[in-house]
Amino acid sequence: MALILFNKPYDVLSQFTDRGGAGSARRTLSDFVAVPGVYPAGRLDRDSEGLMLLTDDGRLQARIADPRYKMPKTYLVQVEGEAAEEALAALRRGVRLKDGLTRPAAAERIADPEPWPRDPPIRVRKSVPDSWIRLTISEGRNRQVRRMTAAVGLPTLRLIRWSIGDWTLEGLAPGEWRAVRP
Template identity: 60%
Template sequence: MSDLYLFYKPWQVLSQFTDDKGRSTLADFIKTEGIYPAGRLDYDSEGLLLLTDDGALQARITHPEFKLPKTYWVQVEGQITEEALKALSDGVELNDGKTRPARARLMKEPKLPARAEPVNPRPGLGTSWIEITLLEGRNRQVRRMTAHVGFPTLRLVRWSIGNWSLEHLRPSQIKKTRIHLPAKQHKVVLKPRKKGVKKEG
């Protein structure tokens, strides 16, 4: 059995315990010693971060061959189109190569805690919310993907990693769980996205 900690990382907090520039870090919220993030989440993104003191579990969660699906709730500038969602699902060509197939759909605005600094779309454009599930984790990938299809990301919240999610957590809260590390992990493949914009609810 291994200890795993689910942490709701607030906006503008580094996914590390130290910083030489005086920015907010995990040490401001987490007092448990000897645990480290399994992966990272950008400073200006919010949401689920997994931590553990088990090196084998940490490696299993982050191993590039067996990436756990990560689901993000993304507020973008403008009213996103079906064409843009299809492009995100099929994969877009970034400067470090084409992204792998993903799942992308329109969703209703989720009930999330207010961010310390509200989003600020350009006048007249408004915003829309989409849900994106990825099987890879390139640097600032979601933001680069939505910008590529013409809808810049304004707010980014990682809702889940594998079967773990933010459910019942509030920003800065941490929850400990005990899990059994399986002897073998199978590669995950996302099914192709169905045609048509599907709204949640």
């Protein structure tokens, strides 16, 4: 059984092939991971960065990706605006989105984690401050973290998934991967 931790760079699809049609030249997992028979356990949006787990074990893949198992996922989120306690408290209670109320999240303001440079860099506005939060969720709705931060008045500028369960990005630069024991 294989389990691979991969640090997905910005602007990379979380699949091995690009079904974008003729002339599409978007980067995919196959540009970084040349291990046959592994598949992503869950997704990460093209404009998000960070930890992806790849495995050849269908049961493990389902356990990681299926929201029924409530595997916690922690994100480092750079947001536009000052992350005030009221906004963090709302995230902790659960946020009403168009598809219903989210489960309560762990949310705290953190110092700039000084991640690797992003290419291209985020858009910074001199007149609007930004801040960082650590957000841990146990469900996986489409673009959930971005929708949650927007709902509390803190649009996401940069999103890095730091951990899934006990697995973290520790020691992995963007585009790097390592095999671990499941």
